[in-house]
Amino acid sequence: MKRFLAFMLTILMILSMAVGCKKAEESPANTVNTDVTLFKPGTYTGTGKGLFGDITVEVEVDTDKILSINVKSHNESGTISDPAFDKIPKEIIEYQTVNVDAVSGCTGSSNGIIEAVTVALEQSCNDMSKITVAVQKENINVEKVNYSADVVIIGSGGAGLSAAVEALNAGRSVIVLEKMAGYGGNTARAGSALNSADPEMQEKEEMSSGELSRIYDILELQPKNDLMKGWQETLKKEIDEYKEKGVTYLFDSPSLHKLQTYIGGDYVADPELIDVLADNTLDAINFLKETGVKWEERVTIAMGATWQRSHNPSAVDGTNKGVFVNTLVDTIDKKGGQLLLEHKAEELIMADGKCVGVRGVKGNGQPFEVQATKGVIIATGGFSANVEMRQKYNKHWANLDESLATSNHTGATGDGIIMAENVGAELVGMEWIQLTPWGSLGIPTAAIDNMVFVNQEGQRFVSEDNRRDVMAGEALKQSNSHFYMIYDGHTVVDGVSVGSGKRFDEETKKLDFVYKADSLEELAQKINMPYETLKETIDDFNRAVEEGNDAFGRTVFAEKIDKSPFYATYTCPVVHHTMGGIKINTNAQVINTDGKPIENLYAAGEVTGGIHGSNRLGGNAIADIFVFGRIAGQNVSK
Numbered sequence: 097m098k099r100f101l102a103f104m105l106t107i108l109m110i111l112s113m114a115v116g117c118k119k120a121e122e123s124p125a126n127t128v129n130t131d132v133t134l135f136k137p138g139t140y141t142g143t144g145k146g147l148f149g150d151i152t153v154e155v156e157v158d159t160d161k162i163l164s165i166n167v168k169s170h171n172e173s174g175t176i177s178d179p180a181f182d183k184i185p186k187e188i189i190e191y192q193t194v195n196v197d198a199v200s201g202c203t204g205s206s207n208g209i210i211e212a213v214t215v216a217l218e219q220s221c222n223d224m225s226k227i228t229v230a231v232q233k234e235n236i237n238v239e240k241v242n243y244s245a246d247v248v249i250i251g252s253g254g255a256g257l258s259a260a261v262e263a264l265n266a267g268r269s270v271i272v273l274e275k276m277a278g279y280g281g282n283t284a285r286a287g288s289a290l291n292s293a294d295p296e297m298q299e300k301e302e303m304s305s306g307e308l309s310r311i312y313d314i315l316e317l318q319p320k321n322d323l324m325k326g327w328q329e330t331l332k333k334e335i336d337e338y339k340e341k342g343v344t345y346l347f348d349s350p351s352l353h354k355l356q357t358y359i360g361g362d363y364v365a366d367p368e369l370i371d372v373l374a375d376n377t378l379d380a381i382n383f384l385k386e387t388g389v390k391w392e393e394r395v396t397i398a399m400g401a402t403w404q405r406s407h408n409p410s411a412v413d414g415t416n417k418g419v420f421v422n423t424l425v426d427t428i429d430k431k432g433g434q435l436l437l438e439h440k441a442e443e444l445i446m447a448d449g450k451c452v453g454v455r456g457v458k459g460n461g462q463p464f465e466v467q468a469t470k471g472v473i474i475a476t477g478g479f480s481a482n483v484e485m486r487q488k489y490n491k492h493w494a495n496l497d498e499s500l501a502t503s504n505h506t507g508a509t510g511d512g513i514i515m516a517e518n519v520g521a522e523l524v525g526m527e528w529i530q531l532t533p534w535g536s537l538g539i540p541t542a543a544i545d546n547m548v549f550v551n552q553e554g555q556r557f558v559s560e561d562n563r564r565d566v567m568a569g570e571a572l573k574q575s576n577s578h579f580y581m582i583y584d585g586h587t588v589v590d591g592v593s594v595g596s597g598k599r600f601d602e603e604t605k606k607l608d609f610v611y612k613a614d615s616l617e618e619l620a621q622k623i624n625m626p627y628e629t630l631k632e633t634i635d636d637f638n639r640a641v642e643e644g645n646d647a648f649g650r651t652v653f654a655e656k657i658d659k660s661p662f663y664a665t666y667t668c669p670v671v672h673h674t675m676g677g678i679k680i681n682t683n684a685q686v687i688n689t690d691g692k693p694i695e696n697l698y699a700a701g702e703v704t705g706g707i708h709g710s711n712r713l714g715g716n717a718i719a720d721i722f723v724f725g726r727i728a729g730q731n732v733s734k
């Protein structure tokens with residue numbers, strides 16, 4: 097819903113009842129009111145409900161005008177809500193009305209700001225009807241805007257931004273087109289775990305006997321092709337050397353990462369792409385380090401990662417969401433790249449079989465065209481938020497209609513896939529759509545090292561280090577398809593979540609699906625769960641941590657769940673990731689339906705298919721977007 101007229105009317109009704117504001121009258125749109133008594137001059141405070149609690153603003157008015165709006169406090173989510181804080185106050189002042197459009201992608205925050213300003217103004221305004229008229233944005237310029245650059249990148253998520261940095265490093269001029277009002281797409285929302293074998297970090301962790309035996313199981317598997325055979329041979333040598341050393345730390349290597357990615361995706365992925373992925377993840381981490389990203393000192397295991405190799409960026413200002421995006425946007429700015437928000441690409445321009453540019457439309461309706469002398473990179477992300485596409489391609493889940501929510505931002509609508517298909521690109525693996533067992537908000541980290549999943553009856557139902565599709569499938573079988581993630585003072589220490597540095601308690605105190613209690617018994621009461629059963633479940637799990645032998649076959653353990661405070665996050669499966677997309681080769685070139693690269697056309701990130709197979713390992717998408725984003729940026733520049 098773009099316009100929040102209904103919301104505004106409700107607010108107004110309540111307000112006019114409370115303070116006897118005059119009944120609404122017709123007023124011409126967007127005219128500065130000349131009634132000198134419209135406002136009682138001064139500065140007024142108002143509070144509204146954002147997505148994560150209260151937003152408080154101070155609004156300054158003189159007799160006939162809203163002069164300024166200052167946001168005093170809020171609990172919204174950094175990069176994601178920034179566009180609302182940038183845009184809504186400006187528009188309210190420009191148009192002198194609180195009846196402005198919510199910013200797409202951050203409607204909850206927009207709503208909260210509008211409500212807060214309304215509440216503030218209500219204390220001073222003599223006639224609210226005059227400042228609630230709908231904005232009439234007249235005279236949209238229909239004249240086409242023309243741009244040109246060596247490299248044009250569609251999408252400002254991790255794939256697009258890292259491609260832009262590489263192209264700028266190669267001396268190319270770059271334009272990044274972003275359709276939303278803010279940067280970052282899903283990358284700005286991500287838990288940000290990035291999988292990479294990294295012996296230096298993994299030497300800090302112990303390996304369980306279960307983990308070692310999983311490696312031997314992998315070596316026993318019948319290879320599907322020469323690449324897999326080669327990975328197994330390398331792994332065999334590496335693990336023999338490891339054993340000879342007599343050490344007990346966590347083993348890892350790119351060959352194990354490749355095998356787990358290939359097996360975890362049921363051998364559906366293109367092994368050549370996996371080969372490139374796992375060989376370049378450490379480089380991607382270092383690349384991000386050079387742009388300014390700081391990394392946590394320990395590796396964790398992102399949910400569904402199947403191995404403890406997830407690297408996490410350190411939090412900035414209490415959150416690590418948006419860290420990659422903010423650092424890359426700054427880097428692009430400094431290097432002279434152009435980032436164009438609210439520029440939606442709609443069509444690739446082709447000439448003699450080459451991609452030479454992009455056509456689209458700006459947020460205000462004005463058309464634009466960008467010429468690309470070297471080429472175009474499609475980095476528009478997946479299609480989890482496009483219910484029609486989900487339904488069209490789904491073959492494996494009972495139903496992916498709108499009754500299933502998505503963790504994705506609203507712009508994850510598969511635009512790049514459609515544009516590429518229109519110019520002859522091959523699509524691969526479109527039916528592989530990932531449900532994650534959990535909706536993402538409110539969990540302390542993307543790591544499962546120290547938590548269990550428990551249904552409403554207080555019982556575990558799956559090993560928490562399993563594949564995401566298995567866990568989501570099992571979660572859908574529980575009462576009301578929901579469950580709780582139970583964790584404790586080992587995961588959140590003094591209000592801060594371990595491994596990410598996020599101010600967890602502060603971020604979640606207003607969320608009604610995150611529960612905190614001093615004891616397990618109190619927690620059980622809060623979530624209406626039989627305490628005896630929950631206690632038995634946690635006791636069994638703690639025994640498994642001690643003995644390394646879990647009834648559900650879990651092999652990843654850290655600490656027992658025995659340290660106050662205890663937490664429960666209510667959650668359920670949501671549509672999370674689309675594994676299918678545009679077919680690319682190892683140079684990130686887009687491949688057409690004849691199996692040939694389309695000249696000057698590249699793609700990277702979630703918009704592509706073939707890297708994750710049927711099931712993406714947690715932590716492998718962030719690895720993918722930076723590895724292939726960089727490759728696309730380097731190759732388009734050649």
Ligand code: FAD
Nearest residue numbers: 251253255281282283287288289441477701702715717718
């Ligand atoms: P995005 O980051 O989605 O960026 C694509 C951009 O393109 C968007 O900004 C979009 O608005 C823009 N765009 C789309 N269409 C157009 C158009 N027509 N014109 C112009 N612009 C357009 N993976 C991990 O590996 N580890 C994690 O911890 C993790 N956590 C996650 C948590 C959440 C809540 C979610 C939703 C995903 C998570 N993932 C994680 C998955 C991962 O974040 C995504 O796969 C990845 O960020 C996708 O990056 P991308 O650059 O391909 O696309």
